[in-house]
Amino acid sequence: MFDPVCPSDLSPIRVGDKWAGMIIRCLEQGPRRFSELRAPLRGITAKVLTQSLRGLERNGLVVRTVHAGPPRRVEYGLTPLGRSLLEPMAALCAWTEEHWDELLDARETAI
Template sequence: MTEPLKPDMFDPVCPSGLSPIRLGDKWAGVIIRCLEQGPRRFSELRIPLHAVTAKVLTGLLRTLERDGLVARTVHAGPPRRVEYELTPLGRSLLAPMDTACTWAAEHWDELIDAREAFSSPGGAAHR
């Protein structure tokens, strides 16, 4: 049995959110992190991913399944149960993701400064 996912496992100001290295889209990496410890049901994934609608999460899981990173398993009921888990290919992304997160944490201040400068009046976003 895997430990329950924490609702706040993804702090809105977490360095991983600042990482300029994106895997697929902004949610793929966090979904992979949610599946890191083992299979999860859809309802379990919704806890830390509460900012993602059910429809969008379903689409993201299908995309990750299509790309061979996530496997979907239907367990016959009653009650019928669906679980998602990382495939070996998906698991192979964990080490590079750790490296990217470490890099983002080490360059946190520089990333914040660059984003603030970009968004400030006179910054590149206002040209």
């Protein structure tokens, strides 16, 4: 039923790593610079942000463009593919918000 080469291993659905989902949502409104990403993602370190962005690039969800300077600007933006992911992600967000209480309940009563 699920062979060893399972889709979920390649699929960026589990959108990748810990921060990938937030990064994508940060880029929803348009391209942003490195430091403009660090700010809203409270707590992320430069290294981890770089890692995550490189991962998103590898998966074709994000493009890195260097606007040669000086001053030099580096911007990260969604590719059409990345942009297309926003829809299903929104569905997931909606689900989460809709069932927030049940999720909290389950967690508490479980302990």
